[in-house]
Amino acid sequence: MTILETIRGPRDLKALSEAGTGRVAEEIREFLVHAVARTGGHLGPNLGVVELSIALHRVFESPVDRILWDTGHQSYVHKLLTGRQDFSKLRGKGGLSGYPSREESEHDVIENSHASTALGWADGLAKARQVRGEKGHVVAVVGDGALTGGMAWEALNNIAAAKDRPLIIVVNDNERSYAPTIGGLADHLAALRTTDGYEKALAWGKDVLLRTPVVGGTLYESLHGAKKGFKDAFAPQGMFEDLGLKYVGPIDGHDTGAVESALRRAKRFHGPVLVHCLTEKGRGYEPALAHEEDHFHTVGAMDPLTCEPLAPPGGPSWTSVFGDEIVRIGEERDDVVAITAAMLHPVGLTKFAERFPGRVWDVGIAEQHAAVSAAGLATGGLHPVVAVYATFLNRAFDQLLMDVALHRCGVTFVLDRAGVTGADGASHNGMWDLSVLQVVPGLRIAAPRDAGQLRAQLREAVAVDDAPTLLRFPKESVGPDVPAVDRVGGVDVLHRGERADVLLVAVGVMAPVCLRAAGLLEARGIGCTVVDPRWVKPVDPALPPLAAGHRMVAVVEDNSRAAGVGAAVALALGDAEVDVPVRRFGIPEQFLAHAKRSEVLADIGLTPVEIAGRISASLALRDAAGSPRRRPATKRARPAPAGRGAPGARETDPAAGTPTPGERAVTERAPRKAPPARRHTAGRAATGEQAATEAREGAGAPTGAGKPATAGERTVAGKRAAAGERTADGEQAVDGPPAAAGERRVAGGPVAKTHVSEEKQG
Numbered sequence: 001m002t003i004l005e006t007i008r009g010p011r012d013l014k015a016l017s018e019a020g021t022g023r024v025a026e027e028i029r030e031f032l033v034h035a036v037a038r039t040g041g042h043l044g045p046n047l048g049v050v051e052l053s054i055a056l057h058r059v060f061e062s063p064v065d066r067i068l069w070d071t072g073h074q075s076y077v078h079k080l081l082t083g084r085q086d087f088s089k090l091r092g093k094g095g096l097s098g099y100p101s102r103e104e105s106e107h108d109v110i111e112n113s114h115a116s117t118a119l120g121w122a123d124g125l126a127k128a129r130q131v132r133g134e135k136g137h138v139v140a141v142v143g144d145g146a147l148t149g150g151m152a153w154e155a156l157n158n159i160a161a162a163k164d165r166p167l168i169i170v171v172n173d174n175e176r177s178y179a180p181t182i183g184g185l186a187d188h189l190a191a192l193r194t195t196d197g198y199e200k201a202l203a204w205g206k207d208v209l210l211r212t213p214v215v216g217g218t219l220y221e222s223l224h225g226a227k228k229g230f231k232d233a234f235a236p237q238g239m240f241e242d243l244g245l246k247y248v249g250p251i252d253g254h255d256t257g258a259v260e261s262a263l264r265r266a267k268r269f270h271g272p273v274l275v276h277c278l279t280e281k282g283r284g285y286e287p288a289l290a291h292e293e294d295h296f297h298t299v300g301a302m303d304p305l306t307c308e309p310l311a312p313p314g315g316p317s318w319t320s321v322f323g324d325e326i327v328r329i330g331e332e333r334d335d336v337v338a339i340t341a342a343m344l345h346p347v348g349l350t351k352f353a354e355r356f357p358g359r360v361w362d363v364g365i366a367e368q369h370a371a372v373s374a375a376g377l378a379t380g381g382l383h384p385v386v387a388v389y390a391t392f393l394n395r396a397f398d399q400l401l402m403d404v405a406l407h408r409c410g411v412t413f414v415l416d417r418a419g420v421t422g423a424d425g426a427s428h429n430g431m432w433d434l435s436v437l438q439v440v441p442g443l444r445i446a447a448p449r450d451a452g453q454l455r456a457q458l459r460e461a462v463a464v465d466d467a468p469t470l471l472r473f474p475k476e477s478v479g480p481d482v483p484a485v486d487r488v489g490g491v492d493v494l495h496r497g498e499r500a501d502v503l504l505v506a507v508g509v510m511a512p513v514c515l516r517a518a519g520l521l522e523a524r525g526i527g528c529t530v531v532d533p534r535w536v537k538p539v540d541p542a543l544p545p546l547a548a549g550h551r552m553v554a555v556v557e558d559n560s561r562a563a564g565v566g567a568a569v570a571l572a573l574g575d576a577e578v579d580v581p582v583r584r585f586g587i588p589e590q591f592l593a594h595a596k597r598s599e600v601l602a603d604i605g606l607t608p609v610e611i612a613g614r615i616s617a618s619l620a621l622r623d624a625a626g627s628p629r630r631r632p633a634t635k636r637a638r639p640a641p642a643g644r645g646a647p648g649a650r651e652t653d654p655a656a657g658t659p660t661p662g663e664r665a666v667t668e669r670a671p672r673k674a675p676p677a678r679r680h681t682a683g684r685a686a687t688g689e690q691a692a693t694e695a696r697e698g699a700g701a702p703t704g705a706g707k708p709a710t711a712g713e714r715t716v717a718g719k720r721a722a723a724g725e726r727t728a729d730g731e732q733a734v735d736g737p738p739a740a741a742g743e744r745r746v747a748g749g750p751v752a753k754t755h756v757s758e759e760k761q762g
Helices: 018-039 050-059 076-081 118-132 150-159 184-193 196-210 216-225 227-234 238-243 256-268 286-290 318-332 350-355 367-379 390-405 433-439 451-462 508-523 543-548 565-575 597-603 608-624 691-698
Strands: 066-070 138-143 167-173 246-252 272-278 336-340 360-362 383-389 412-416 444-446 469-472 486-488 491-496 502-506 528-532 535-537 552-560 582-587 743-745 751-753
Touching: 018 050, 018 076, 018 256, 050 076, 050 138, 050 167, 050 256, 066 118, 118 138, 118 150, 118 167, 150 167, 167 256, 238 246, 246 256, 256 272, 318 336, 318 350, 318 412, 318 451, 336 367, 367 383, 367 390, 383 390, 390 412, 390 433, 412 451, 433 444, 433 469, 433 535, 433 552, 433 565, 444 451, 451 469, 491 508, 502 508, 502 543, 502 565, 508 528, 508 552, 508 608, 528 543, 535 565, 543 565, 552 565, 552 608, 565 582, 582 608
Parallel strands: 066 138, 138 167, 167 272, 246 272, 336 360, 336 383, 383 412, 412 469, 444 469, 502 528, 502 552, 552 582
Antiparallel strands: 444 535, 486 491, 491 528, 743 751
């Protein structure tokens, strides 16, 4: 049995000898290489914090002493030392998270894993303990990359203001976040790494001066009084001390004894202390050290000996398609420049930086600055392309709104990892952008469905010089191109069925899902038209007339259902007086657990089978409630209010999508108010279509048997589904009381809040 296998918690570390701590460090590195190679994950950062993590848990008493990680991807060793050694499903469904998780352990605090936040958390925790009179230390472990974020310095300013409030900041300085850390702070830390000669020179000078007759002692005292000035010149740790932080370091972060000694000194100090530890990303694993791009920051499943991937190579990634196209655009236009926030390689700007080194800027973990700087670049006559992860654009919302959009700056934002990302968990899903950004005036948003559309829409975006534009795409391999059979306005028609029952609006990468769902529906005799709006904000004026020729509209998006594209389409139809119900399929309002992207999509009902089943059930309920399949035309749908169309829209007659004679046209009726939805059962993911939608159409309306359908029940061919029967969408009715409005009852299980569709309001 290894020493590591005997460690069930931090207390087990304290009994180890110096030799024992060295041995367990070796065992941890060996474990990490093989365990992370099996599943994929953050390897390089964790190989670099082995001794630091051991020292932290030997000096402090977690969880009484709170240890915060910024960012959380460097917490694997912490997990091992706090009793979590089953890495067999790391970042997989039902396995350990790749970041700290309160659900896993009382030793974990911060789960969000968005950089530069831990110092703010530490400030608040330390204040809370002071107010409540509680003992215990607060320790924030901050990567040097995280210190490039403005929030970290806002927190430092507040932390330093309380000279008597104990708080320990450990800077894990490996010169990198993803890629090498850049900026003035990086230069400052680099200077601190090069001060060994200073102390030797000072000792030599003291010896010489004290041996100098008559004036030697006086000179030494004068020079010693100027020590801080000299020290600032040689080693500018004075910056931290001038803030009011006691500085300790730099310390060899791979010498457990030295780190422990520094931490014990910091622990005794009754005020804020910064301990500066020098570490090496990828330590102990030669392939990681040799990987200059990011030292194996993140790896997929691979052979630990050869580093060859275990899975067969897929097609090109969305990121690589963007990276190649932006280089081609840059060669054609010398005004196109690029900005990223500490993610040059992950967002696909490597080739652009190599080809145009003077036209790309990595601003560090500073998305707010990236957006404002882009506004300045645009005002100065350039067209900046800001490439970040979708989840991180949340940080720059105010700057996008007030600095870019308000000033009508021609800036293009490119959001990688949009929608469900999967394995990286709740904080890294890019599921909010299509909702949050709907309120930004003038912003135009594109959601390409394939590689060809990504190239085309990127070019359309950078052609706009008087408003911001945005493209989004997911973290996965890009599939084959999805051809259009027609274009109406700016809307691509991907499929036309023999009958016009359902208009399926596919947002971006959900196009293949919608096409498969349409096939399932048509096998049931339900005709479908599948369209891709391409530019999803603003809603294309051609869409309401298209919708008017159908019995139902269903919008499918890889984004939150709340206030997303589905809501925008419903609003546009209402403004155009097109009275067709709208079903919204998307991500529920909850933080999604980590799993493979395909598993998460299945859990939340974004699959062809689920979508087809829900649409089929809704249509069956409408028929059972007595809604005619077609009504005589009473009013022609009028187009949406005049406004500027989306980039790339053709001047095509929107009337191409209006109903033909005999098809359903628009009638006016008052919108019905949705009943309140009940909270879902704790710990269960919401799946399926909202029964509230069906209840709005079925509850109280006569069924085939003349009996009202209870809210939440489903009917089959106009009759109430008895317990155990199959409903129109193939789902079995369940025993027990009917689900309340807003819920769906799953056979054999508790009531779960459903999330997939909602009727258009107004």
